[in-house]
Amino acid sequence: xxxxxxxxxxxxxxxxxxxxxxxxxxxxxxxxxxxxxxxxxxxxxxxxxxxxxxxxxxxxxxxxxxxxxxxxxxxxxxxxxxxxxxxxxxxxxxxxxxxxxxxxxxxxxx
Numbered sequence: 001x002x003x004x005x006x007x008x009x010x011x012x013x014x015x016x017x018x019x020x021x022x023x024x025x026x027x028x029x030x031x032x033x034x035x036x037x038x039x040x041x042x043x044x045x046x047x048x049x050x051x052x053x054x055x056x057x058x059x060x061x062x063x064x065x066x067x068x069x070x071x072x073x074x075x076x077x078x079x080x081x082x083x084x085x086x087x088x089x090x091x092x093x094x095x096x097x098x099x100x101x102x103x104x105x106x107x108x109x110x
Contacts, residue, residue, distance in 0.1 A: 007035075015032075017105065024103055
């Protein structure tokens with residue numbers, strides 16, 4: 001994967017997450033800029049996505065720790081580097097744990 005392809009993929013993924021948050025019927029603030037997506041939950045905790053171009057990973061910081069995702073081209077999905085869990089499944093669980101709210105993320109094609 002080229003650097004341009006990686007950056008385009010991260011942009012698409014972060015845009016999809018932001019759109020899902022915009023559509024949610026909850027008090028969530030999402031700020032996207034410079035390849036960083038900050039999700040501010042109603043309880044004021046944050047989930048922060050950053051692109052890591054040198055290693056071609058998407059990183060997620062939560063109150064539970066930092067997590068690194070690689071893009072699996074065969075599965076057309078970001079997967080957790082430690083166990084292969086899909087980003088959308090991981091984010092749904094992380095959001096539930098951190099925000100105390102239910103919000104499902106579907107990142108197909110990203």
